[in-house]
Amino acid sequence: MSSRPDAAPRSRPGLRSALFVPANRPERIPKALTSGADTVIVDLEDAVAGNAKAAARRALLDALAALPEARVWVRVNAPESADFAADLDLCRDHSGIAGLVIPKAETPESLIRAASLGRPLMPLIESAAGLAALAALSRVDGVERLSFGALDLSVDLGSEPDTEGGEMLLDQTRYQLVLHSRLAGLAPPLETVLPAFGDPERVERVARRAAGMGFGGMLCIHPAQIAPVHRGLTPSPDTLDWARRVMAAAAQGDDAAQVDGAMIDAPVIERARRLLARAAEHG
Numbered sequence: 001m002s003s004r005p006d007a008a009p010r011s012r013p014g015l016r017s018a019l020f021v022p023a024n025r026p027e028r029i030p031k032a033l034t035s036g037a038d039t040v041i042v043d044l045e046d047a048v049a050g051n052a053k054a055a056a057r058r059a060l061l062d063a064l065a066a067l068p069e070a071r072v073w074v075r076v077n078a079p080e081s082a083d084f085a086a087d088l089d090l091c092r093d094h095s096g097i098a099g100l101v102i103p104k105a106e107t108p109e110s111l112i113r114a115a116s117l118g119r120p121l122m123p124l125i126e127s128a129a130g131l132a133a134l135a136a137l138s139r140v141d142g143v144e145r146l147s148f149g150a151l152d153l154s155v156d157l158g159s160e161p162d163t164e165g166g167e168m169l170l171d172q173t174r175y176q177l178v179l180h181s182r183l184a185g186l187a188p189p190l191e192t193v194l195p196a197f198g199d200p201e202r203v204e205r206v207a208r209r210a211a212g213m214g215f216g217g218m219l220c221i222h223p224a225q226i227a228p229v230h231r232g233l234t235p236s237p238d239t240l241d242w243a244r245r246v247m248a249a250a251a252q253g254d255d256a257a258q259v260d261g262a263m264i265d266a267p268v269i270e271r272a273r274r275l276l277a278r279a280a281e282h283g
Helices: 028-033 050-066 084-092 108-115 128-132 150-157 164-184 200-213 223-233 237-251 266-281
Strands: 017-022 039-043 072-075 097-102 121-125 217-220
Touching: 017 028, 017 223, 028 039, 039 097, 050 084, 072 084, 084 108, 097 108, 108 121, 121 128, 128 150, 150 164, 164 200, 200 217, 200 223, 217 223, 237 266
Parallel strands: 017 039, 017 217, 039 072, 072 097, 097 121
Antiparallel strands: none
């Protein structure tokens, strides 16, 4: 395990959107790569039936052979599954596989095993055991950022998705992800998938709320979600105007500087700086 100090997140390219593609639908991979998503995750787990795992691995290899310049992440099967080892073997020496998503992450040992491939990891917290082990999981060398699976986690905890109580419980998970990402010096976590993809306004609202909580991006299950996710994660023009005025006031060196009738101090200036940096990163 890592001995990472408590530190600010290390600099990494922005990751706003990560689009899942079923490994058993390889014809969708080229489309996903041109969809505008920041990262494509080829899914060997939930999207593939148990008796089709081997065929899905072969399909992924064939697809990558036909796309030699492509770089994708792969969601392997859960560490406790019979397919985990075979998935790691597939990913071990393939240059087209840029990172691994580890579902149902619950023990540091399973992440250490996956990290031996030398790829960055994104553990998914999908159970009470994973949530309880989050501090240890976040400090495994090779873990780059965290995310979670709301549906699996809700089932394991016995809560009801899409209810007020269920969302309150998931917000506690979001808090833990942001907290432990910060303590371990990870990149900001990714918001879980939103199954509804036909309502772009809702997708944008969810992404904006996640950004307000400290999330850096969102998992997507359909290309139609990408644009609203990006809009939700980008600071609004009014917010950016405020941030520019804060930085301009701070540059004057006046200890009593004000913006919009409010005093500005170090935390306000840092927030403004981060908003402008995020906008620049998102183009």
